[in-house]
Amino acid sequence: MSGVVVVGVNGSTESVRALRWALAAAAERHWRVEVVTAWPHTGPVFVREVPGHHSDARERARVAQADALRCALAETPAAVPVSMVLENARPEDALVLRARGKQLLVVGTSGGPVEEHRTGLAGRCRVQVDCPVAVVPADVDDARILEPLARAPG
Numbered sequence: 001m002s003g004v005v006v007v008g009v010n011g012s013t014e015s016v017r018a019l020r021w022a023l024a025a026a027a028e029r030h031w032r033v034e035v036v037t038a039w040p041h042t043g044p045v046f047v048r049e050v051p052g053h054h055s056d057a058r059e060r061a062r063v064a065q066a067d068a069l070r071c072a073l074a075e076t077p078a079a080v081p082v083s084m085v086l087e088n089a090r091p092e093d094a095l096v097l098r099a100r101g102k103q104l105l106v107v108g109t110s111g112g113p114v115e116e117h118r119t120g121l122a123g124r125c126r127v128q129v130d131c132p133v134a135v136v137p138a139d140v141d142d143a144r145i146l147e148p149l150a151r152a153p154g
Contacts, residue, residue, distance in 0.1 A: 003031030011064025018108030027078035
């Protein structure tokens with residue numbers, strides 16, 4: 001099981017749909033899934049968990065991620081190995097970092113396909129990753145797979 005599908009999850013309906021699609025795609029290919037959730041990059045953040053320290057933003061992200069995974073797994077028949085990552089960063093930064101060297105990055109969208117592919121999260125990630133990006137629209141049962149865009153030199 002060498003392949004990895006990275007999927008961005010923020011707790012929205014669209015991200016749960018993307019996670020379900022990623023789980024199914026990983027099951028077909030015998031890959032594993034890495035669920036990435038980012039929370040706002042503001043204020044001081046401890047590198048390690050510190051007893052007595054609580055971050056509301058991190059906790060909201062953790063709960064949203066756990067809820068999304070529970071919902072997606074309830075509708076996914078195949079058992080797929082899943083790892084979960086919480087990052088204090090902008091979503092595209094966290095996803096691009098985690099997608100390096102992986103087989104596929106998956107994101108959900110509620111916007112129109114042209115707009116999302118150019119300026120949305122998928123578009124912002126696509127110019128920085130070295131793997132295909134699957135965009136899972138809110139109203140379609142399948143994803144559109146986009147090849148990475150080459151960055152402009154310099």
